[in-house]
Amino acid sequence: MNNLKFVSYMSNQAQVLTNEGIEQLLFQIREKNKRLAITGILLLIQGKFVQYIEGEATEIDKVYEKIKLDSRHNDLVLLDSGELNTRQFKDWSMAYKKIGDDQIKEILGHAELNLDDLFLYPSQQKTHPVLKVLYNFTNSLST
Numbered sequence: 001m002n003n004l005k006f007v008s009y010m011s012n013q014a015q016v017l018t019n020e021g022i023e024q025l026l027f028q029i030r031e032k033n034k035r036l037a038i039t040g041i042l043l044l045i046q047g048k049f050v051q052y053i054e055g056e057a058t059e060i061d062k063v064y065e066k067i068k069l070d071s072r073h074n075d076l077v078l079l080d081s082g083e084l085n086t087r088q089f090k091d092w093s094m095a096y097k098k099i100g101d102d103q104i105k106e107i108l109g110h111a112e113l114n115l116d117d118l119f120l121y122p123s124q125q126k127t128h129p130v131l132k133v134l135y136n137f138t139n140s141l142s143t
């Protein structure tokens, strides 16, 4: 059955990853995602991970439980989740982008993106500008 779901969250990197560390993480993620037909995008913004994953609902639930327990990050906050009719990132087992302040300014019109607020005031989750930054890439990467 085609029961699609998505989850997006933000977390603090446990330690600053080198480029090599990121590549290793992406290699592991992409191998497993290909196997489970999970697609999505991982952003690195101000030392924080912002990730969107989509796929078959039971697989997404299982992987998200694993991700929550991963010691490579902490303080994970759920930003958004829900059902999907069609995939946004069907060709991407995990796209990756490191986002600088310039790009944030391009997308939001201003450079201020107070991500730490989200850890303090979780009620902002579903409307926080970081979701605008995240979903901005939906249009540019999906075909």
Ligand SMILES: Cc1cc2nc3c(=O)[nH]c(=O)nc-3n(C[C@H](O)[C@H](O)[C@H](O)COP(=O)(O)O)c2cc1C
Binding pocket: 028, 029, 032, 033, 038, 042, 049, 051, 053, 063, 066, 067, 068, 069, 070, 072, 073, 094
């Ligand atoms: C920021 C971050 C993003 C991750 N994203 C994924 C992902 O999209 N898919 C996945 O299978 N594992 C992802 N992982 C890895 C999982 O936490 C976990 O290590 C992996 O699923 C373990 O799989 P295994 O127990 O089956 O070997 C991510 C880890 C981190 C730190």
